[in-house]
Amino acid sequence: MTTSLQDGQSAAGRAAARDSPLAAQVCDAAQGRGDAHDLAPAPWLHAGALLSPPDGTRGCAADRRKKKDLDVPEMPSIPNPFPELCCSPFTSVLSADLFPKANSRKKQVIKVYSEDETSRALDVPSDVTARDVCQLLILKNHYIDDHSWTLFEHLPHIGVERTIEDHELVIEVLSNWGIEEENKLYFRKNYAKYEFFKNPMYFFPEHMVSFATETNGEISPTQILQMFLSSSTYPEIHGFLHAKEQGKKSWKKIYFFLRRSGLYFSTKGTSKEPRHLQFFSEFGNSDIYVSLAGKKKHGAPTNYGFCFKPNKAGGPRDLKMLCAEEEQSRTCWVTAIRLLKRSISENSLVAMDFSGQKSRVIENPTEALSVAVEEGLAWRKKGCLRLGTHGSPTASSQSSATNMAIHRSQPWFHHKISRDEAQRLIIQQGLVDGVFLVRDSQSNPKTFVLSMSHGQKIKHFQIIPVEDDGEMFHTLDDGHTRFTDLIQLVEFYQLNKGVLPCKLKHYCARIAL
Numbered sequence: 403m404t405t406s407l408q409d410g411q412s413a414a415g416r417a418a419a420r421d422s423p424l425a426a427q428v429c430d431a432a433q434g435r436g437d438a439h440d441l442a443p444a445p446w447l448h449a450g451a452l453l454s455p456p457d458g459t460r461g462c463a464a465d466r467r468k469k470k471d472l473d474v475p476e477m478p479s480i481p482n483p484f485p486e487l488c489c490s491p492f493t494s495v496l497s498a499d500l501f502p503k504a505n506s507r508k509k510q511v512i513k514v515y516s517e518d519e520t521s522r523a524l525d526v527p528s529d530v531t532a533r534d535v536c537q538l539l540i541l542k543n544h545y546i547d548d549h550s551w552t553l554f555e556h557l558p559h560i561g562v563e564r565t566i567e568d569h570e571l572v573i574e575v576l577s578n579w580g581i582e583e584e585n586k587l588y589f590r591k592n593y594a595k596y597e598f599f600k601n602p603m604y605f606f607p608e609h610m611v612s613f614a615t616e617t618n619g620e621i622s623p624t625q626i627l628q629m630f631l632s633s634s635t636y637p638e639i640h641g642f643l644h645a646k647e648q649g650k651k652s653w654k655k656i657y658f659f660l661r662r663s664g665l666y667f668s669t670k671g672t673s674k675e676p677r678h679l680q681f682f683s684e685f686g687n688s689d690i691y692v693s694l695a696g697k698k699k700h701g702a703p704t705n706y707g708f709c710f711k712p713n714k715a716g717g718p719r720d721l722k723m724l725c726a727e728e729e730q731s732r733t734c735w736v737t738a739i740r741l742l743k744r745s746i747s748e749n750s751l752v753a754m755d756f757s758g759q760k761s762r763v764i765e766n767p768t769e770a771l772s773v774a775v776e777e778g779l780a781w782r783k784k785g786c787l788r789l790g791t792h793g794s795p796t797a798s799s800q801s802s803a804t805n806m807a808i809h810r811s812q813p814w815f816h817h818k819i820s821r822d823e824a825q826r827l828i829i830q831q832g833l834v835d836g837v838f839l840v841r842d843s844q845s846n847p848k849t850f851v852l853s854m855s856h857g858q859k860i861k862h863f864q865i866i867p868v869e870d871d872g873e874m875f876h877t878l879d880d881g882h883t884r885f886t887d888l889i890q891l892v893e894f895y896q897l898n899k900g901v902l903p904c905k906l907k908h909y910c911a912r913i914a915l
Contacts, residue, residue, distance in 0.1 A: 508528045509528070517588070518912050532552075551590075563691060593831055602630070610640060641726075641734075644724065668680075691709050707724065707725040809887060837908045
């Protein structure tokens with residue numbers, strides 16, 4: 403009788419397992435198979451819960467309860483009806499999905515724009531830096547990394563933007579944006595990003611800089627850099643700036659002083675006595691932005707404006723707006739504040755070598771390599787385009803047309819952009835000596851203009867077409883030096899100063915992401 407009852411119990415257990423997958427999991431858990439977290443123990447899972455034993459077997463049940471109290475495991479009589487599920491390869495996968503690792507990094511999708519308003523979405527971790535984003539875009543688009551690629555924060559509702567430093571966390575920058583603000587991240591070149599390491603005198607004119615210690619004679623560029631990067635002897639920047647009065651539309655010209663503790667202005671002329679100095683702004687909880695349309699947007703007296711904005715969402719009322727008389731003055735203030743704000747962070751500055759007569763960036767041969775690669779690409783493009791003309795019987799009739807259109811494939815050529823657009827593009831990519839582009843002339847059809855930066859000013863040079871024996875040439879010096887196409891002209895002035903104020907060094911290019 404006992405045997406038949408046990409057989410009936412086993413049959414009932416198999417039927418229950420077939421009818422209910424949950425019962426099968428219970429069986430697995432009872433037999434010690436499967437993951438411990440697949441099914442948590444419930445109070446109703448008892449030895450007699452599935453099927454109460456008859457009276458004849460209560461003695462056995464009592465013995466089982468005694469063994470259970472003594473922690474002696476006993477295999478139940480109910481077999482597992484689905485043994486193939488216990489060793490399923492999907493068990494660990496499902497468990498990993500249901501219970502993710504605690505150290506997994508959260509990811510977020512960001513959108514980055516280029517100058518032509520094309521954009522690209524990137525899935526990045528929460529601790530990604532601006533340098534990481536630049537490197538990712540460089541790799542994805544097969545660009546050459548010459549340490550000038552930069553991520554910009556653009557705030558159109560207040561008309562300002564700033565360079566996001568390489569060490570800054572991008573997600574942290576985005577967290578300060580308002581929900582309804584149409585802010586953007588831009589990816590483009592900025593040749594002035596670390597140019598102050600190479601030419602500090604270019605960024606810090608003598609009449610705007612005062613040193614804490616007395617200096618005998620002229621100070622070398624290396625000494626200036628060491629003072630700016632030192633944590634104890636930071637030079638003082640001073641000069642007149644136009645400041646917008648809080649809550650008003652008027653601007654007031656005041657004498658300012660930049661020190662390690664913050665930005666101050668004098669209430670009495672140019673006096674820097676402590677009793678005449680008043681605090682204006684600190685840098686711990688704010689960032690410095692460059693104004694894009696100060697005259698139009700904020701009624702500034704000049705277009706060389708910059709401002710301090712708190713590290714939070716806000717409008718024009720939260721800005722502390724300033725305006726310089728010229729670009730050199732604005733560049734000095736902005737660069738000095740960048741250095742001062744980030745001098746305590748080791749990751750914000752590139753490594754420098756002060757052992758020689760001139761300072762240099764350590765392990766930075768990429769710039770020379772990029773120039774060589776770019777020249778090689780230009781030479782190959784030119785050779786491929788001219789191969790058919792020199793080897794064909796109709797070379798004389800086709801050479802002029804080919805040479806006149808060969809420049810269209812070059813990254814430094816910009817078709818049908820205005821003078822103002824050219825200036826804006828050069829300013830965006832840094833007012834460093836030798837930044838240039840070539841564009842169509844608006845005043846003289848079928849001619850071209852070379853626009854370049856020198857001395858923090860933008861200059862425009864007319865490229866004049868000259869005809870000789872039925873062939874067209876290009877010249878910048880009234881025909882003394884002639885070139886069959888614009889590529890030859892640009893390559894010549896990249897190697898020779900000629901009639902230009904300096905050599906052509908960095909071209910402005912519009913990239914597409």
